[in-house]
Amino acid sequence: MLAWGPAAHAELWGFVDAYGVAHFAPRAVDARYRLVHADEAASGPRVPGKRDGADALLTWMEIAPEVKALVPWVREAARTHGVDAELLTAIIAVESGFRRDAVSPRGAIGLMQITAVTGDRYATPAERRQPAAERLRDARTNIHTGARMLADLTRRYGRIDLALAAWNAGEGTVRRAGGLPRLAETRAHVHLVLELYWALLQRSQTARATRLALG
Template structure:
């Protein structure tokens, strides 16, 4: 019998607990002991959105599936290891979790530094020329935009600054990722939340699922437990 990845099993159990709420949300964090904590709402700053509950998971056409083979590849691939120093540097500078940056690059470009999308987004984190101008440091701004976008270190640093700015602006990782994918106008029209765009919802879910799988793996090779928390009852 094929075993589910530990975190996927934990997510499945948590989803079952909140399934009666048709469009509920699932928030979670993994503590230092390797225990996954789930809640139907954000109880404190440790919790981050994992996924919306009530719709079947979707996949983005043309994107790489994030099963066990991808997790293994991310751990051993030379092109991933070559970028890790830049991910650590970007994480330290911006506060964006290294595993989130890794998940984004895996979904956005598959760690191919020369990829250009039909919309002109370039490089590891698929950044546009406009974003490259907006988030460049004075030293970076003296370089040609194309060079900035195609140089792995510059691309990662630019992308991390942009993502940190979006997370700060919207206060939610899922909304920040949606703004990255669909544009800030779409997120603003949705009230600062996930817009009703199928491709964007599938894209964000892919990044978040891979992020949590990477986070769990980095903190513990085996999930030590799972806790589902309810919001405290207010005293009248």
Template sequence: MSRLLVALALSLFAASAQAQLWGYVDANGVAHLAQQQLDGRYSLVMGRSEVGRVPGKLDGSHELLTWLEFAPEVKAVQPWLREAAGKHGVDLELLKAVIAVESGFKRDAVSPRGAVGLMQIMAPADQQQRLLEPRHNIHTGAQMLAGLIKKFGRIDAALAAWNAGEGTVRRNGGRMPNIAETQAHVHLVLELYWALLQRSLPATAQRLKIHGSPR
């Protein structure tokens, strides 16, 4: 499927999303993201507000996407994102969206449940230190995500499995389970993925080709 068709499919999916992504960029150039408005510094970046915004469209500041394009911590791992995307067949924009929502590009992030690094990968204690190495974390996460997409055949189901576990998605017929936290997580990743695709498409439009299905 071409990136243009992926963007179209995600725009239709995101139209039903109820999740919101709030954020701001501080004076040190650090982006802060949350699923709700924690204080007055946070503005709605993606999702619907009570007055009804277009899903996937940014507010006037464009701060988050600009931060994802120019922040030193994002640029530092960009070569590994390109490398992993090419090796494992996962869009760079999807990897970037997953990392932004999972860890905010904090390479040393460790969750209370033991998820480690940029892509917040669950691992035994003896493997956690290695997963804090950004390149290894990105390649491991990209390989895992590619496997989930192949297994379930849908990006939303793969992301749900990433968040809630493969067994949960399998018990729900290979589709996203009715778990509010998982649905919000998946919607946020997909909306950010869609927005990143929208931003990247103009720069790559001359290289895009859409082919019909073989007969």
């Protein structure tokens, strides 16, 4: 069983813009942001009604067409490569906001923001017949490639936070740091993914328990 490393406990805020893109931040950047998840110990007791915006955002992630279209591929990749579907979803949300055509200034491509070099590293022989820059624009291929990478990193590091740090900053950076790097960008990335993963996992487990109780 994978161990959870020490991670910051704070808040995750987010909103969905007019184009259906989800935005996340560790604080309320402006009035559009609503609380998605907060650690009880850090934030204290919640006031009734304060999580309405957060619940609306998580509900949007469950019903938005662009998110729902990915569910079969996310679940398929999760089963195939032995990672949590909720963790894959959290990575997609933070990396690309569910935008299939997202390309970063550093050339990271698609839903899970994978570079061509990394894409080739985690591609199957059949996939390598197509240039990485092309195949990573395919949503299903992108998700499976990211799931293979996540499974490999979690096996090697044994901790989800370190796997996410290696995803964001590179394996060499994590190795030189001897653990979670002291890079603000990397720590913020790890925190955001873990907070959203926890929120999605809680909602998923609650939904399963409800269905079992009703059955």
